[in-house]
Amino acid sequence: MVDDNMTLTKTNTAKVKAVEPDFDDEDTTPPIKPGKEREPLRARIEDFSFFYADGFQAIKNVDMPILDRKVTAIIGPSGCGKSTLLRSLNRMHDLYPGNRYEGRVILEPEGENLIGPESDPVIVRLRVGMVFQKPNPFPKTIYENVAAGLRVRGIKKRSMIDEAVENALRRAAIWDEVKDKLNGSAYDLSGGQQQRLCIARGLAPNPEILLLDEPTSALDPIATAKVEDLVQELSESVTIVIVTHNMQQAARVSHRTAFMYMGEMMEFGETQTIFTNPKHPRTENYITGRYG
Template sequence: MTDTTMTLDQKTGQQAAAAPKEAEMPPAIRPATERDPLRARIEDFSFYYSNGFQAIKHVDMPILDRKITAIIGPSGCGKSTLLRSLNRMHDLYPGNRYEGKVILEPEGENLIGPDADPVLVRLRVGMVFQKPNPFPKSIYENVAAGLRVRGIKKRAVIDEAVESALRRAAIWDEVKDKLHGSAYDLSGGQQQRLCIARGLAPNPEILLLDEPTSALDPIATAKVEDLVQELSETVTIVIVTHNMQQASRISHRTAFMYLGEAIEFGETAQIFTNPRHPRTENYITGRYG
C-alpha cells in the first residue's frame, strides 16, 4: 500500500460515507454523516509550512456544537498544526499556506478564506496553549485582556465578565482574594485554569486546547479535565492531546491523525473499543507512538 494510492482512494471516497476497506491498510476513514448539530466543518483542508512541508493533507472533520472533539496521534502527525489553523495562528509567521475550507456553522463563513481577517477569526475562536502562558500582569488583568482587546472599557462589565469567567474555569475560590496579585504567583495548574478563564471571558464560539495538561501534574490535570467536561455544556471544545486516556475520558468525538492525514474519526467509545482502521488500532493499543 503506497501513499499515492491512499490519497487517490481518499479523493474518490470523499463523497461516499465510507470508502471500501482493503485487506491490509485501508484508506483513511471519512467521517460519517453527523446527526448532531455542527459548529464547524473542516473540508479537504491542507496546510503547508513556509518551507514547503505539507503538514496537513486533505483533512475532513466535523466539529460538533457544544461537544468535545479530541485529536490524537503520534508526535509530528499534525494535530497541533491543525488546531492552530482553526484560529489562524500560522498567520503570525510569513509563508505559511492554507488550502481547503474551515466552515463555521451556522453562518457558513470560511475561516481560512481570502476575505477572513485572522484577527476577527481569533475573536471568535479562542485558544489555550500547551504551556501555561499568563501575561505578566495581575490575575484580573489577565482575564480582562480579551475584553480590553475588544474595546470594552466599562468597569462594571469587565468586573462581571472576569468573575464569571473565573467561576466557569473553577478557579474563582482560589483567586478571589488576590485578583490584583501577579498571575505568576499561581501554581502551574492554577495558571493553566487562569489561561482557560482568559480564553472564556470574551465568550468565544469555539475554544481550542493544545495539550493543555502536558505541563501539569496528575492532580492539576484532573482538575483541568473536569473543567473541560463542564465547559462543553456551554462551549464547543477542540482538544489536542497525546494522552489517549485523557481523550477517552473526556471527549465525545475523537479523530486519529497520522502523518498529516485524518485516518479515522468517530464517537470516542467506538474509536477506543472498536477502531475500524488498523493504524488506529495499532496506535491506541500502544504498538507505535
C-alpha cells in the same frame, strides 16, 4: 510545539516532522472518511491541507466535523499534525509569513469560511479562543490577565469587565482560589492554577470555539484531573477542540475523537467506538500502544 526561543518573525514555527515508526509498517489502508453527523455542528473542516513556508505539507486533505457544545479530541503520534491542525482553526499560522492553507473551515451556522481570503485572521481569533501547551499567563495581575481579551474588544466599562472577569473565573473553576488576590501577580499561582487562569482568559470574551493544545502536558496528575473535569463541564456551554498526547485523556473527556497519522486523518468517530472498536488498522496499532 512552540519553541520559546524562536522569534515571531522567523519564517516558520518550530515543527516536528512526522517520523516513521521503527517497525516494518506496510499498512496502506486508506483513511476512513467521517460519516454523516446527526448532531448539530459548530464547524466543518473540509478537504483541508496546510503547507509550511518551506513547502512541507503538514496536513493532507482532512475532513472533520466539530460538534456544537461537545468536546472533540484529536489524537495521534508526535508530528502527526494534530497541533498544526488545531492552530489552523484560529489562524495562528498567519503570524509567520509563507504558511499556506487549502480547503475550507466553515463556521456554522453562518457558513463563513475561516481560512478564506475574505476572513480577517484577527477577527477569527476573536471568535475562536485558544489555550496553549504550557501555561502562559501575561506578566500582569490575575484580574488583568482575564480582562485582556475584553480590553482588546474595546470594552471599557469597569462594571462590565468586573462581571465578565468573575464570570470567566467561575466558569474556569478557579474563582474561589483567586477571588481574594485578583490584584496579585499571575505568576504566584501554581502551574495548574495558571493553566485554569489561561482557560478563564480564553473564555472571558465568549469565544464560539475554544481550542486546547495539549493543555495538561505541563501539569501534574492532580492539576490534570482538575482541568479534565473543567473541560467536561465547559462542554455544556462552549464548543471545545482538544489536542492531546494522552489517549486516556481523550477517552475520558471527549465525545468525538479524531486519529491523525502523518498529516492525514485516519479515522473519526464517537470516542467510545474509536477506543473499543477502531476500524482502521493504524488506529488500532496506536490505541493498543504499538506506536506513539
